[in-house]
Amino acid sequence: MTDRRTATATIMGTVISVAAPGGTDPGLFATAVDAAFAGLRQADEVFSPFKPDSPVSRIRDGRLALAGLGTHPDGGRIREILAVCASLKAQSAGAFDAWAVGDPPVFDPCGAVKGWAAEQASATLSAHGLTGHALGAGGDVRVRGGSEEEPWRVGITDPHTPGQILAVAELPDGAVATSGTAERGVHIWDPRSGSPASHLVQVTVIGPSLTWADGYATAAMALGSQAYGWLTALAERTAYQALTVDHEAGIWWTPGMAGHVPALRGHPAAVGGG
Amino acid sequence: MMKVVMALVSTAVGLVLLLSFKAQSASAPRSALAGADPGVPSTAVTGPSTAVTGPSSPSRPHAKKRPKGSARPAGRTGTFTGNPISTPYGTMQVAAVISNGTLTDIKLLQETDGGHSHRIDDAAIPVLKSAALAAHSAKIDIVSGATYTSQGYAQSLQSALDKAGI
Numbered sequence A: 001m002t003d004r005r006t007a008t009a010t011i012m013g014t015v016i017s018v019a020a021p022g023g024t025d026p027g028l029f030a031t032a033v034d035a036a037f038a039g040l041r042q043a044d045e046v047f048s049p050f051k052p053d054s055p056v057s058r059i060r061d062g063r064l065a066l067a068g069l070g071t072h073p074d075g076g077r078i079r080e081i082l083a084v085c086a087s088l089k090a091q092s093a094g095a096f097d098a099w100a101v102g103d104p105p106v107f108d109p110c111g112a113v114k115g116w117a118a119e120q121a122s123a124t125l126s127a128h129g130l131t132g133h134a135l136g137a138g139g140d141v142r143v144r145g146g147s148e149e150e151p152w153r154v155g156i157t158d159p160h161t162p163g164q165i166l167a168v169a170e171l172p173d174g175a176v177a178t179s180g181t182a183e184r185g186v187h188i189w190d191p192r193s194g195s196p197a198s199h200l201v202q203v204t205v206i207g208p209s210l211t212w213a214d215g216y217a218t219a220a221m222a223l224g225s226q227a228y229g230w231l232t233a234l235a236e237r238t239a240y241q242a243l244t245v246d247h248e249a250g251i252w253w254t255p256g257m258a259g260h261v262p263a264l265r266g267h268p269a270a271v272g273g274g
Numbered sequence B: 001m002m003k004v005v006m007a008l009v010s011t012a013v014g015l016v017l018l019l020s021f022k023a024q025s026a027s028a029p030r031s032a033l034a035g036a037d038p039g040v041p042s043t044a045v046t047g048p049s050t051a052v053t054g055p056s057s058p059s060r061p062h063a064k065k066r067p068k069g070s071a072r073p074a075g076r077t078g079t080f081t082g083n084p085i086s087t088p089y090g091t092m093q094v095a096a097v098i099s100n101g102t103l104t105d106i107k108l109l110q111e112t113d114g115g116h117s118h119r120i121d122d123a124a125i126p127v128l129k130s131a132a133l134a135a136h137s138a139k140i141d142i143v144s145g146a147t148y149t150s151q152g153y154a155q156s157l158q159s160a161l162d163k164a165g166i
Helices: A026-047 A055-060 A066-070 A075-091 A110-127 A210-237 A255-259 B002-022 B115-137 B151-164
Strands: A004-011 A014-021 A133-137 A140-144 A152-157 A165-171 A174-180 A200-207 A241-246 A251-253 B043-049 B078-081 B085-087 B090-099 B102-110 B142-144
Touching (some): A014 A026, A055 A075, A066 A075, A075 A210, A110 A133, A110 A140, A110 A174, A110 A210, A133 B142, A140 A152, A140 A210, A152 A174, A165 A174, A174 A210, A200 A210, A210 A241, A210 A255, A241 A255
Parallel strands (some): A152 B142
Antiparallel strands (some): A004 A014, A004 B043, A014 A133, A133 A140, A174 A200, A200 A241, B085 B090, B090 B102
16 A cells, blocks of 8 residues: 555544545545544543543542442443453453552553554545545554555564564454553563563564454563463454564464464464463 | 653554554644643544555555556655654654655754653654554554653654655
């Protein structure tokens, strides 16, 4: 896809970008992008833990009771995020816990909000007729409307060679989420074991929805050394495939990942890691 | 310090994202960058544009052919100086070295100075530079990875690329 329209904005403290084929009607593109960016700004107002009077800040401080969400103007989307957080906590056996972030532990759904909000933004683009697009939200990516012959090409960063691309995923439609420390040798402390949990430095998850791809990638980082078994089971029961990089630059991936990343084909599905 | 370094490493990826779009943009005005103040939402919409590709791409097995009728614009050659950009840590200014329409090098003309921030830049600048160069040659649509933005570096480079018309 060489000809294209692009738009960028800084929302939620990060760069949001939209690209669409160059033949797209300019009025349609502008209208769709405006609607998607407006939705992201609204989500930021509701979910930012840095804005003292955002609903999330008020939930954290006990000023907004969950029982009161039924009549709250943002109640619907807040409950959606709470449901995503609850599901991720259950699926990760507590490794991802939006109700225990930081020290002292407080409610902070940030780990789930960006992927969810970007997924909503991509849906908004489609609803406004922009059915073919690539949306980037701070490194999480949602693409739609490509084809097998001309898929979107999504670069996955190499955490050991900053600025370089580790692999390129090709997909007509789907989500690519990457979570990581972006810093060699950093260990994630696992409060459950009281020891450094992870030699993972980056997890990329590819699947249909950015909400879940982002959540699963974040949860896998938190799971540390248990991530391999967890991601394998996830790939067997869902459409979400994973590619991980460890602190020695070992690469590991679930078998289905080769369907998205041509460079992996013909290699055994575990190099290092696991 | 660790958090700072991590943020700056992430910055490079944000730059890749920005430049990967800029790389597709032949004649767009200063469009690929968001506002200088991260707290101020900004929107830039550009029209259709034609990709500028490098003169050689023999080692790209997945490179797609350009669509018919998509003429490659004549590449420019030269060194294009970006605008000096003020940051909370000082002024950042780069120059883009363009060869036949392809970004081949980035020269640092001014970097932020003084104490702690200077040490941060020492580590960050090679990272930002390699990010920009990689994005320009990788033939990718978009990047997945942890991101942030380094407004000063990215904006100065953006203005240099705009002057170069790529």
